[in-house]
Amino acid sequence: MHVQTPGRDGAPVRREAHFLHALILLSTVICGTLAPTVIGPVLPAMQQHFADVPGIETLVPVVVTMPMFVLGALAMVIGAVSDKIGRKRVLVGALVLYAIAGTAPLYLDSIQAILASRALVGLAEAAAMTVSTSFIGDYFTGAKRDRYAALQVTVASTSAFVFNLMGGVLGAYGWRAPFVAYALPLLLAPLVQIFIWDTQGGRDLREAHAHAADETTFRPWLLALICLAAFGVGMVFMVVPVHLSFMLVQLGVHSTGAIGFAYAMNSVGIIAGTLGFGWFIASRFSVLQQFVLGTIVCGLGFVCMGTAHDQTVLTLGGAINGVGCGIVLPALVSWGLRSLPFSRRGFGTGAFTAAQFIGYFCSPIVVMAMVMHSGSRFAVVQSWGLALFVLAAVCVGGSLLRVRRLKLG
Incomplete structure (x- = not known):
């Protein structure tokens, strides 16, 4: 599919999305699979580490579910923001935040602080998943869009399987070790910045989309x-x-x-x-x-x-x-x-x-x-x-x- 982007003179320039762009966007779905898969095997060890904290039996499972709760609460708002300010900057910022907040339990010594960091992971996850899916809708139409929508789930399921194994292996080095995996999105952030172009720009761009990709109401x-x-x-x-x-x-x-x-x-x-x-x-x-x-x-x-x-x-x-x-x-x-x-x-x-x-x-x-x-x-x-x-x-x-x-x- 051809995507309109603004040229130096402000006029729309046609670009074509290729498999490289789709591959980068598909890779961002790891943000939705790391939480329950990588840290799942070490939850008992985490509970034992914080055994003296009242109600720890309830708090430790929330470490897994907190990002899901925040994502459910904020994904729509973040999606609306990306419509206004552009998707690329939201996606790059989300990947960086995901890595910073996701690796925070490596050095945090309070279960309450860890839960706060998990809430930030949910915020970043909501942005990454919403925007990457929106990009696929922007870049592709018809059969290609359907195929890449399916590949999103394929990549998510495959990565969940791999991260499950990774969590078990890293867990042998202590309950903190699997949180290292949350640094992986830092590898994706530069690729998004370099290779992914934003599908939003000035008035000319929006008008071009209104006649091309925005046929539905x-x-x-x-x-x-x-x-x-x-x-x-x-x-x-x-x-x-x-x-x-x-x-x-x-x-x-x-x-x-x-x-x-x-x-x-x-x-x-x-x-x-x-x-x-x-x-x-x-x-x-x-x-x-x-x-x-x-x-x-x-x-x-x-x-x-x-x-x-x-x-x-x-x-x-x-x-x-x-x-x-x-x-x-x-x-x-x-x-x-x-x-x-x-x-x-x-x-x-x-x-x-x-x-x-x-x-x-x-x-x-x-x-x-x-x-x-x-x-x-x-x-x-x-x-x-x-x-x-x-x-x-x-x-x-x-x-x-x-x-x-x-x-x-």
Whole structure:
């Protein structure tokens, strides 16, 4: 796709985004995967280090969830700011802040100070994820945009798998060591500064975009619908990461290797789903069909997990669910980007990113409330699968009724 940028005389100059630019932007998604993966293995050691702090059992898990909470609260605001002042400066600043705040626990000796630094990590994460996604919407259209939206999730899932291993290795050197990984965005900041050009400039640039990339109009009701879908996707996505290990233990599986393998298969499923979306599904199915397909596959995985009586079937169910999540996540991003005009893309991307992370945050709360009521994670997970089947059927039925009404009208 050609992108308009201002020349020396103020007139728009056409540039073309290439794979290098996409690769740099895709790499910034590591900001969304470092928090729960790198430091997860050392949380028990951190809790032991601060054992004399009252309520430490509650405070240590918040070290992981604090960035998600801040991201959910601020992503929309930061996206709106990037619409006004330009995305590049926001992204570069976010990468630097992420590295500074992320590595702060290497020398902080107070759990309260560490939590404050984690809040700054959430601020930087909100900016990096919102702006990088907005850039992809600015730089690319059509099949390329869909493919790179899918690759975002592919890179995130792959990096999560790698950082999980890295966290375990670094954790052998103490609970502080894994926080070194948060310095990685410092390598990306210069690349963004040098190779990424801003898609915003003076009035001439905005007018050029109004005729080129900004063909759609801003529809608040559609953004609200996308945010609702994003919240639901976030709720569904977090079920397996949070509950799979507990379900395996309930079946008598206590080997960390076997549990790690089950999680790896879920990650492989997500990667397979994103690749299938980018190279096949996106170009052949409508948005509704993409969501219906992904919802059915997610539901199938949940039902398989809920009815499992052994480790193999449960692991298979987690992998199937991963494929479905790998379809609906890029479908959501692609739908959001194609529905937003250039002038509100940062705001809109921030809105559905925030809704998705609020879904992440709420998912364990809702699921555990259901588990306490029913007494079984297996029954709850199976009921989620059946609910997804019903949702897919309602979507298909509603679409058929709409088509029929159009024909009769």
